[in-house]
Amino acid sequence: MRTFLFYCCLFFSLTTFAQEAVVKQTIEQFFEGFHQRDSLKMRAVCNPSLRLQSITTTQTKGTQLTEDPPARFFQSIASLPAALAIEERILSYSIQIDGAMAVAWTPYQFYINGKLSHEGVNVFTLYLEQGTWKIISIIDTRRRS
Template identity: 30%
Template sequence: MHRWPALLGIAASLAIAAPVSAQDSSNADVLAVVDTFFEGLNTADAVLMNSVVAEGSLVTFVVESDDRPDLRVRTMEQATEGLVDGGNYYEEYWEPTVLVKGPIAVVWAPYLFDVDGKRSHCGIDVFNLLRLEGEWKITAIQYSVDEGCPAGR
């Protein structure tokens, strides 16, 4: 008879401790947008990359150094132009953390970046997305650049 209050307390504490994320298909929908962006990057297709990007989006990256971090900001247009004009690029991410609340989503994941088949760098990618007119769009990308990448990936 006295078990109900205890069970309700346990259930409430589990609900509070759970990470905030979508319980529907939002996580998969958000990752599909990120995957489309990477497909465009890996095939040098700026049109495909920009198809999942909101107008006015920015790309910010930071290169860690002993002196101070080197922070650079570009428009998405500048970033995608540089990617399709530069060389043979390949980027891959794994173990993404996806957070979704209403029309806002964030994807955080480690990544690697190869140029002409050789490892250039790795780091952390962060994609910010908004659901605009019923579709997820990337509004910002931030990433770190680490040249000391672990072996095996």
């Protein structure tokens, strides 16, 4: 009986680890598209009803919540000048999965032309759509460095 329980736990752990890797891969593909200014690559891992929000904290305005329509966000990324180097460095991943829902907490640093612009945390919510993880919301915090 102990052997059976051991193998059940091992199978569950390997399955969970594999799903976490696929969620991470989905987020990495999103950022590959982001860095390449390829909105089609980014859209491929997002649900059409994607929700984009930011929580920004500044000395003058305090804390504000903003929401960006996905079409405007994708257009803004695709239209960035080629001379402008942008890079969002994900520092770590903390992924939780429950059935067809996953949440990823990803601290980051954002660089413009090699200079640290701001930092914070992204929270991605994904769901399993016909066997494929799709991003349904992204909310991030933004703090000036």
